[in-house]
Amino acid sequence: MASADSRTVPSPDAATGKIVVAGGFGVGKTTMVASVSEIAPLRTEELITATSAGVDDLAGIEGKSTTTVAMDFGRITISRDMVVYLFGTPGQNRFWFMWDDLSRGALGAVVLVDARRLDVSFAAVDFFEHRGIPFVVAVNCFDGRQVARVDEIATALDLPPGTPTLLCDARDRESVKEVLLTLLHHVLKAATA
Amino acid sequence: MRHWSEDSWDAQQGGPIVRPYALTQGRTTPSRPDIELISMVSTVRLPGRTTRLQPEQLRALALCRTPTAVVEVAAHLALPVCVVKILLGDLLDHELIALSSPDASAATDVRFLQAVIDGIRRL
Ligand SMILES: Nc1nc2c(ncn2[C@@H]2O[C@H](COP(=O)(O)OP(=O)(O)OP(=O)(O)O)[C@@H](O)[C@H]2O)c(=O)[nH]1
Ligand SMILES: [Mg+2]
Numbered sequence: 558m559a560s561a562d563s564r565t566v567p568s569p570d571a572a573t574g575k576i577v578v579a580g581g582f583g584v585g586k587t588t589m590v591a592s593v594s595e596i597a598p599l600r601t602e603e604l605i606t607a608t609s610a611g612v613d614d615l616a617g618i619e620g621k622s623t624t625t626v627a628m629d630f631g632r633i634t635i636s637r638d639m640v641v642y643l644f645g646t647p648g649q650n651r652f653w654f655m656w657d658d659l660s661r662g663a664l665g666a667v668v669l670v671d672a673r674r675l676d677v678s679f680a681a682v683d684f685f686e687h688r689g690i691p692f693v694v695a696v697n698c699f700d701g702r703q704v705a706r707v708d709e710i711a712t713a714l715d716l717p718p719g720t721p722t723l724l725c726d727a728r729d730r731e732s733v734k735e736v737l738l739t740l741l742h743h744v745l746k747a748a749t750a
Numbered sequence: 751m752r753h754w755s756e757d758s759w760d761a762q763q764g765g766p767i768v769r770p771y772a773l774t775q776g777r778t779t780p781s782r783p784d785i786e787l788i789s790m791v792s793t794v795r796l797p798g799r800t801t802r803l804q805p806e807q808l809r810a811l812a813l814c815r816t817p818t819a820v821v822e823v824a825a826h827l828a829l830p831v832c833v834v835k836i837l838l839g840d841l842l843d844h845e846l847i848a849l850s851s852p853d854a855s856a857a858t859d860v861r862f863l864q865a866v867i868d869g870i871r872r873l
Contacts, residue, residue: 566817601831635868641866
């Protein structure tokens with residue numbers, strides 16, 4: 558992590574982009590964001606109403622039906638003119654509407670999976686597939702263990718053909734860089750197709 | 751209902767839901783639709799003596815002397831994003847901040863994508 562004072566200060570009209578890191582509960586999303594972010598991941602909240610008119614709306618806040626949902630994010634200042642934010646989405650499926658808000662305008666998404674618990678990331682795969690948002694699947698190898706082959710995981714997740722799938726270590730900066738580069742090349746390919 | 755200024759509400763711990771509502775003086779949507787999670791906010795001038803602002807808005811102005819994204823302002827103020835958007839909308843209306851919103855087509859902008867790729871390689 559770069560120290561705060563060595564940070565390149567962005568210009569007021571810097572272009573910004575976001576990448577979503579999704580996946581089920583406890584698969585290593587926050588760890589992945591922390592590995593490449595120049596700041597320790599920050600946490601913020603959004604208010605949700607049960608009747609939800611959407612997360613951008615405070616209506617109904619006085620009722621009992623309001624809850625908050627936390628998301629965390631990190632930052633990569635590419636240059637004075639460009640800053641990329643990485644968002645770790647809430648792991649619980651019931652917060653899927655939060656993903657909608659987060660993924661609007663996103664460059665793409667990383668669906669992080671734990672090979673021992675593939676099922677907790679099914680919802681994330683469905684979400685990005687149905688919305689046509691380019692994504693890659695990164696298999697977090699907890700403790701360096703590889704419990705399944707990449708092609709077996711791709712089959713089990715029923716991934717659309719051509720979805721890049723790779724093993725990673727969410728704690729390792731170089732490994733996470735590789736995941737992000739794989740995603741960005743995938744997005745680039747979609748953009749130029 | 752307690753007013754926000756009457757307690758030292760620690761947002762890190764969560765808190766009474768009435769406070770954000772009071773902070774926005776009952777408003778539930780921002781005055782501007784174009785304030786997004788990753789819009790860049792920068793302070794352009796300091797408020798005049800007669801401009802009435804909330805302490806949170808003054809803190810946002812101090813923070814955004816270095817251009818800062820909306821979501822980061824929310825994290826630093828420990829307030830929900832939707833509340834912060836409303837507070838920033840006021841600052842925009844007072845022309846105290848400038849807002850630069852993300853290009854919706856960034857994901858298909860080849861030059862943008864290539865620059866991000868080059869930047870991440872250099873990390
Ligand atoms: N051994 C090992 N532990 C990891 C790895 N990645 C994450 N962890 C640990 O697994 C736990 C969960 O990781 P988080 O990054 O908090 O996961 P998350 O997806 O953000 O979790 P939620 O936000 O609660 O859904 C933490 O205790 C991490 O330290 C890994 O690659 N190897
Ligand atoms: Mg997390």
